[in-house]
Amino acid sequence: MLHDIKYALRQLRRNPGFAIGVVTILAFAIGANTAEFSVTHAILLKPLPFSHSDQLVWVNSAHPEQGLPEAGVSVPVYLERRAQINAFADSTLFNFVSFNLSRSGLAEQIDGLRVTPSFFSTLGVIPWKGRAFTAGEATPGREKVAILGYPLWQSLFGSDEAVLGHDIRLNGENYRVIGIMSKGSAFGDDRIKICVPFAFTGQQMSEGERSHEYSSMIARLRPDATIEQARQEIDALQRRDAQRGVVGTVVGLHEYEVRKFRPMLLILQAAAALILLIACANVANLLLVRATARRQELAIRLALGSGHFRLARQLLAESLVLVFAGGISGVLLSVGVLPLLRLLGGDTLPNPQAISIDWTVLGFTLLLVLGSSLFFALVPLISIWRYNPAEELRGGIARGSAGRSGGLTRGALIAAEVGLALMLLIAAGLTLKSFLKLQDVRPGFTSDNVLTCSLSPPPGIYKDGVAQNALCTEILRRLRALPGVRSASAISTLPFNGWETSSYSIKGYTPKKRGEGLNGRMEIIDPAYFQTMEIPLLRGRVFSGADTNSAAPVVIIDQFLAHHYFAGRDPIGQQIKSLSYNRSRTIIGVVGEVKSDSLVEPVAKETLYFPLAQTGSERMTLVIKTDAAPRTLVTPLREAVAQIDPELAVYDVRTLDQRLADSLVTYRSPTILLTFFGATALVLAALGLYGVLAYSVSQRTREIGIRMALGAQNRAILTMVVGQGLRLTLLGIVFGLGASFALNRFLRSLLFGVSASDPLTYVIIPTALMIVAVLACWLPARRATRVDPAVTLRAE
Numbered sequence: 001m002l003h004d005i006k007y008a009l010r011q012l013r014r015n016p017g018f019a020i021g022v023v024t025i026l027a028f029a030i031g032a033n034t035a036e037f038s039v040t041h042a043i044l045l046k047p048l049p050f051s052h053s054d055q056l057v058w059v060n061s062a063h064p065e066q067g068l069p070e071a072g073v074s075v076p077v078y079l080e081r082r083a084q085i086n087a088f089a090d091s092t093l094f095n096f097v098s099f100n101l102s103r104s105g106l107a108e109q110i111d112g113l114r115v116t117p118s119f120f121s122t123l124g125v126i127p128w129k130g131r132a133f134t135a136g137e138a139t140p141g142r143e144k145v146a147i148l149g150y151p152l153w154q155s156l157f158g159s160d161e162a163v164l165g166h167d168i169r170l171n172g173e174n175y176r177v178i179g180i181m182s183k184g185s186a187f188g189d190d191r192i193k194i195c196v197p198f199a200f201t202g203q204q205m206s207e208g209e210r211s212h213e214y215s216s217m218i219a220r221l222r223p224d225a226t227i228e229q230a231r232q233e234i235d236a237l238q239r240r241d242a243q244r245g246v247v248g249t250v251v252g253l254h255e256y257e258v259r260k261f262r263p264m265l266l267i268l269q270a271a272a273a274l275i276l277l278i279a280c281a282n283v284a285n286l287l288l289v290r291a292t293a294r295r296q297e298l299a300i301r302l303a304l305g306s307g308h309f310r311l312a313r314q315l316l317a318e319s320l321v322l323v324f325a326g327g328i329s330g331v332l333l334s335v336g337v338l339p340l341l342r343l344l345g346g347d348t349l350p351n352p353q354a355i356s357i358d359w360t361v362l363g364f365t366l367l368l369v370l371g372s373s374l375f376f377a378l379v380p381l382i383s384i385w386r387y388n389p390a391e392e393l394r395g396g397i398a399r400g401s402a403g404r405s406g407g408l409t410r411g412a413l414i415a416a417e418v419g420l421a422l423m424l425l426i427a428a429g430l431t432l433k434s435f436l437k438l439q440d441v442r443p444g445f446t447s448d449n450v451l452t453c454s455l456s457p458p459p460g461i462y463k464d465g466v467a468q469n470a471l472c473t474e475i476l477r478r479l480r481a482l483p484g485v486r487s488a489s490a491i492s493t494l495p496f497n498g499w500e501t502s503s504y505s506i507k508g509y510t511p512k513k514r515g516e517g518l519n520g521r522m523e524i525i526d527p528a529y530f531q532t533m534e535i536p537l538l539r540g541r542v543f544s545g546a547d548t549n550s551a552a553p554v555v556i557i558d559q560f561l562a563h564h565y566f567a568g569r570d571p572i573g574q575q576i577k578s579l580s581y582n583r584s585r586t587i588i589g590v591v592g593e594v595k596s597d598s599l600v601e602p603v604a605k606e607t608l609y610f611p612l613a614q615t616g617s618e619r620m621t622l623v624i625k626t627d628a629a630p631r632t633l634v635t636p637l638r639e640a641v642a643q644i645d646p647e648l649a650v651y652d653v654r655t656l657d658q659r660l661a662d663s664l665v666t667y668r669s670p671t672i673l674l675t676f677f678g679a680t681a682l683v684l685a686a687l688g689l690y691g692v693l694a695y696s697v698s699q700r701t702r703e704i705g706i707r708m709a710l711g712a713q714n715r716a717i718l719t720m721v722v723g724q725g726l727r728l729t730l731l732g733i734v735f736g737l738g739a740s741f742a743l744n745r746f747l748r749s750l751l752f753g754v755s756a757s758d759p760l761t762y763v764i765i766p767t768a769l770m771i772v773a774v775l776a777c778w779l780p781a782r783r784a785t786r787v788d789p790a791v792t793l794r795a796e
Contacts, residue, residue: 004317012321018290019322022283026326028680029279030368031333036272038334038361039341040265042354048254049354051124052220056253057227059091059217059234061246063519070249071501072213075204081217081248085233087225092119093198095215098456098619100649101194102169103156107642109456109651110152112194119195122220130164130179133197143199146170147179152193170196171458172647211503211579218253227252257350263749264670271424271677278420278681280372281413282688284379287319288410289695312377319376327369331357344669379409410692411728417688418732419739421681422769426740428671428678429761430747430754435671437753438664443495444594444603446534449486450656451630452494453637455648456619465616466549471644472612472620476526478640479624484633487625489532490612492524494621495596496663497652504608506565507575507584520561520606521596522580524617529609530591532625538562540572540589543611553614555585561606562590578608581615599663600752623656630655670750682769685732686776693725693780709789718781725777726770733766 012019047053059081061071073081078093085091094115100107113119117133120126127147137145146168148157157163167174175196203209221230227250234248251259291298298311335357342352349355455475462468472490479488493500502522509518527543529535538559547554555576562571577584593603612620626633638650654662661668697704704717744756754761 001313001317004314005321007314008318008321011318018286022286022322023326023329025279025283025684026323026372027329027333029276030327030330030365031337032677033272033276033368034330034357034361034365035334035337035341036269037364038338038357039349039355040269041360041364042356043258043261043349044265046354048257053254054252055089055221055223056123057219057221057230057250058253058256059219060249061213062249063246072215073217074210074213075200075215076207076210077213078215078217079205081234081237084237085219085230087221087230087233088219089222090118090122091217091219092116092122093215093217094119095198098454098651099170099194100172100456100458100647101156102172102647107647107649108156109454109649110193111191112196113192114198115195116198122218124220125181127179128182129161130177132179138197138199140199140201143197144173144175145178146175146194146196147181148177149181149193150183153180169647170194171456172461173458214500260666261349263746264666267427267746267750268670268673271427271674274420274424275677275680276368276372278417278684280375281417281420282684283322284376285410285413285688285692287376288379288413289691291315316373316377319373323369323373323376327365331362331365344672379413414688414692414728415732415735417685418729418769418773419735421678421685422733422736422766423740423743424674424681425678425765425769426736426761427744427747428674429765430744430756430758431667431671431674431750433758433761434751434754435664435667438599438667441595441599443599443660444535444592445495447656447660449626449630450532451624451626451633451637452621452652452654452656452659453650454619454621454652455641455650457648459618465614468616468618469613472526472617474644475622475641476528478644479622479637482633482636482640484626484628485624486627487528487532489526489528489623490620491526491529491623492617492620494623494659495594496659497621501605502578502580504576504578507577509565518565520608522578522608522610524610524612524615526612529623532623535594536592538590538592540587542589542591547611548613551614553583553585554588554611556589556591556609557587558591558607559593560603561608564606576608581610585610599660600667667750667752682772686772689725689728689773690776690779692728693721693777694783696724697721697780697784704784705789714785717785721781721784722774722777725773729770729773733769737762737766
């Protein structure tokens with residue numbers, strides 16, 4: 001075998017153009033598959049970085065009657081489930097929080113978790129340095145301790161272990177550092193930088209807080225328990241619960257993390273696999289042509305006693321050399337491609353730090369290489385398996401014919417290439433058309449020249465709504481005085497940045513069905529918010545400076561709520577009572593609907609707006625409308641906030657256009673990748689078609705010369721050669737259309753406003769492919785018309 005490999009290297013060195021072409025094609029195909037599989041493996045196949053992660057489940061609540069398929073878990077419900085669900089060996093409650101970390105007079109916002117002490121035992125992790133929280137530290141007044149994530153410890157504290165036992169300043173208060181998590185396994189996500197104890201207050205544990213579902217719950221199943229058993233126990237517990245309409249949900253933690261991304265990743269992995277198949281067909285065709293050109297050599301080998309298996313080994317050696325070179329190049333290419341995948345949205349995936357070229361990915365690549373080698377060796381071998389050495393040496397070479405079986409094999413490979421390319425092109429066309437339609441969706445507000453940023457006033461300093469309102473008012477006053485600022489306002493949660501829902505009631509409204517509950521988004525805003533965002537006022541008035549804490553409580557609703565619950569009557573002056581703000585409020589205005597969660601889905605949840613002056617907010621997002629480029633205000637914005645409170649961090653600074661673009665990342669990334677894969681497939685199919693026809697013309701030179709000597713015109717020769725290519729193309733298009741109709745239904749999760757069987761796409765894409773095929777056929781056909789009959793016949 002080593003001798004065969006050395007011989008293969010000598011053969012390829014004599015024909016470097018052929019070797020470079022094959023290696024380049026394989027490098028792109030194997031590189032694309034390796035890069036995409038590294039993402040698929042990290043997200044879908046690799047277990048979570050916790051001990052026995054298959055035993056971890058995500059436990060939630062849902063309110064199907066209120067249109068809430070997923071809600072959080074309140075403290076009383078968590079305590080009840082922790083004590084009464086026998087299937088759980090351990091469980092934890094946590095929520096995501098933002099902290100203002102102050103060091104050397106500068107404030108920086110960091111993401112963190114507030115967790116129960118059982119967080120570490122449930123997940124099966126322990127701090128790398130120091131210790132975990134104790135039960136005593138999860139009580140009010142003793143919870144000022146913190147555990148640092150490894151990235152935060154590295155970046156801000158210079159990997160200095162002396163930070164253990166010392167205080168850091170979070171949200172204006174001192175917290176003692178008691179632990180440091182290990183690299184890569186801190187909290188399952190390196191974006192989480194710190195955690196503090198979740199200290200339940202007496203009020204949080206009371207039955208009145210049962211509906212305050214703002215936290216998340218993870219449980220570890222007992223070794224002998226199943227998810228179904230846990231579901232049944234929670235269902236039984238809910239049936240005993242006096243609060244109706246609440247449903248408990250239990251799903252594997254890994255399944256919960258990847259559920260939104262699975263369809264996209266599987267589609268992209270399938271697209272990468274199609275690229276590999278097209279590349280295989282292309283390279284197999286090249287090797288088949290090369291083997292046919294070596295018919296005399298192979299015939300001599302057979303005549304001298306070499307068996308077919310000996311020839312197979314030689315061809316396999318040549319394939320191995322080419323494919324391993326392509327595989328190594330592909331792996332190197334994939335290493336360079338991974339950062340590009342992160343730019344396309346890889347960082348939005350769960351556990352993005354796990355995406356890497358590890359041994360499993362390299363093993364996958366090795367399987368691709370070995371499988372491709374066998375395929376490439378078998379295709380030319382089949383065409384020469386029935387060689388008759390005597391016949392080949394007597395007349396086969398003189399005829400210059402590749403043989404009927406070889407021609408059929410090459411034709412079938414080209415048709416397969418065209419069909420597979422068409423499948424990818426149609427998928428790319430559908431997603432591209434869908435994405436273009438998304439660009440035209442109106443979110444209900446204007447995003448041009450709007451700068452946004454988030455603030456989290458420390459609750460230890462800004463303890464009530466009065467202090468929070470005063471802070472926000474002063475910040476907005478200074479911002480409005482800056483040059484270039486047209487308008488400035490604030491909202492508790494900006495669209496596409498999460499939400500907070502709460503139950504409410506409408507005075508005089510009778511539920512249309514039993515168990516119906518009203519539940520909507522609750523937003524706290526500054527009076528200038530609707531003006532800044534250019535959200536239209538449809539009826540009544542907006543908030544004003546007179547809507548203070550001492551004035552009558554008021555609320556503004558959106559058109560969705562008005563249409564569903566005030567049909568046939570005027571909502572202005574009606575009373576609404578929110579569970580979160582336990583007093584009745586008068587509706588003073590109706591504004592337009594705003595898409596808050598997704599541009600793709602229609603508005604399905606009502607929104608209620610409350611004045612900041614009457615409620616206050618523990619977090620706020622500033623919204624600044626500018627006359628100039630929004631980014632020019634970033635530095636003045638930070639300076640204005642620092643002058644008011646140096647410990648108040650400004651974070652998540654983005655334009656509103658950027659937020660809209662980021663909300664489409666799960667649609668933009670597949671569109672870009674499928675378009676790239678489709679273009680690559682089109683180029684490979686065109687090159688394959690050109691190569692087959694060029695070889696066919698060279699093999700049929702004698703025939704073409706005779707035809708021209710007998711009077712055939714150039715037009716007839718062009719028609720003959722182009723017709724041969726178009727017949728193969730049409731065969732591939734028929735195959736590709738049938739396969740696309742059958743498989744493109746799996747694209748529905750990525751489409752918006754476009755049917756998976758969109759007729760325009762199924763007409764335009766095949767037509768464009770036919771045009772490319774004509775161009776690929778025209779060059780060999782043009783060469784055929786230049787054959788000189790006299791020269792050809794004299795050579796014969």
